[in-house]
Amino acid sequence: EPEVTQTPSHQVTQMGQEVILRCVPISNHLYFYWYRQILGQKVEFLVSFYNNEISEKSEIFDDQFSVERPDGSNFTLKIRSTKLEDSAMYFCASRAGGPIQYFGAGTRLSVL
Amino acid sequence: SQELEQSPQSLIVQEGKNLTINCTSSKTLYGLYWYKQKYGEGLIFLMMLQKGGEEKSHEKITAKLDEKKQQSSLHITASQPSHAGIYLCGADLNSGYALNFGKGTSLLVTP
Numbered sequence: 001e002p003e004v005t006q007t008p009s010h011q012v013t014q015m016g017q018e019v020i021l022r023c024v025p026i027s028n029h030l031y032f033y034w035y036r037q038i039l040g041q042k043v044e045f046l047v048s049f050y051n052n053e054i055s056e057k058s059e060i061f062d063d064q065f066s067v068e069r070p071d072g073s074n075f076t077l078k079i080r081s082t083k084l085e086d087s088a089m090y091f092c093a094s095r096a097g098g099p100i101q102y103f104g105a106g107t108r109l110s111v112l
Numbered sequence: 113s114q115e116l117e118q119s120p121q122s123l124i125v126q127e128g129k130n131l132t133i134n135c136t137s138s139k140t141l142y143g144l145y146w147y148k149q150k151y152g153e154g155l156i157f158l159m160m161l162q163k164g165g166e167e168k169s170h171e172k173i174t175a176k177l178d179e180k181k182q183q184s185s186l187h188i189t190a191s192q193p194s195h196a197g198i199y200l201c202g203a204d205l206n207s208g209y210a211l212n213f214g215k216g217t218s219l220l221v222t223p
Contacts, residue, residue, distance in 0.1 A: 004154075033210065043155070043213040045205060056208045091154055099143055099209045103155035 002026040004104035006092050012110045016081050021107045023075045023092030032075045033093040033101060034067065036060070043091065049075065082111045114139045116201055116214035124220045125191050133186045133217045135201030141181045143204040145211065150197045158186075158199075191221045 005024040013019050025032050034046040048055040049067050064086075066078045075094075079086055089108050093101040115138040125131050135144070146158040159168045161177035161184060168175050172189045188195055198218050202211040 006154075031209070035211075042215045043200065043202075043211075045210045045212065048208050048210050050208075056206055056210050058210075093155075095209065099204070100145070100157055100160055101209065101211065102157060103147070105154040 004092055004094055004102055006090075006104035006107050008107060009105065010108045010110070012112065013082055015084060015111055019079050019082055019109065021077045021079075021090050021092075021109070023077070023094075023104055024073050025075055025092065025094030026096075026102060027073070029094035029096050029102075031055075031095045031101075032067075032069070033095075034077045035091045035093065035103075036088040037091065037106075038085075038088045046077075079109075082109075084111050087111045114203060114205070114212055116203055116212060118199075118201060118214035118217050120217060121215070122218040122220075124222060127192060127221050127223050128190055131188050131191055131219070133199050133219075135184045135186070135214055137182045137203060139182070141177065141184070141203050143209070144177055144184045145202040146175050146184070146186055147200045147202060147213075148197045149200055149216065155200065188219075191219075193221045193223065195219060196221050 007022045032049040037043045047057045047061045064080050068076050089106045091106045092104045095101045117136045119134045144161045147155040159175045164179045164181045166177045174187045177184045198216040200216045202213045205212045
């Protein structure tokens with residue numbers, strides 16, 4: 001069964017460093033999303049991406065964040081200068097033309 | 113902005129018992145999604161409801177969206193340890209299907 005793949009599963013970084021979280025969406029999907037979940041809190045929408053551009057973004061998705069689809073299979077989330085409060089689980093999701101999103105297993109980002 | 117309140121926050125049930133989880137929205141729901149979250153497996157899609165009064169079932173899990181489309185319930189019949197996890201309800205934030213989630217209900221099923 002096709003699935004969304006995220007790497008790495010756990011990323012540890014120092015405050016101020018740049019990180020790139022990687023996602024391989026399901027192959028025939030066209031819409032891509034990033035969400036995050038801070039420990040003990042709800043899953044929050046960050047950004048959606050379609051046709052090589054951002055469709056929607058939340059207030060959380062500020063200038064420190066960027067997304068890219070560098071090739072036909074990968075979808076990345078970059079955080080330019082990480083802060084302690086960026087520590088969270090980051091989930092990638094994708095969907096085909098219908099409304100149902102399929103999520104990856106997540107990347108746990110720990111900022112020290 | 114829309115708020116999704118889930119109740120209860122956590123639930124411990126004995127194997128074989130039935131249980132219900134509720135999700136109440138502050139606004140009319142146009143698409144309501146139930147996901148299950150287990151550590152290391154991300155969010156697993158369970159069901160989607162769109163129409164008032166709609167009811168869907170998959171194996172021993174049934175989800176309903178009430179007529180007024182502001183509340184959904186998830187019912188598990190004859191619970192098993194494999195049902196353990198965190199159940200999340202989500203609703204469409206906008207036309208692009210970005211999801212707004214509730215805080216989740218943590219379910220533990222004891223032998």
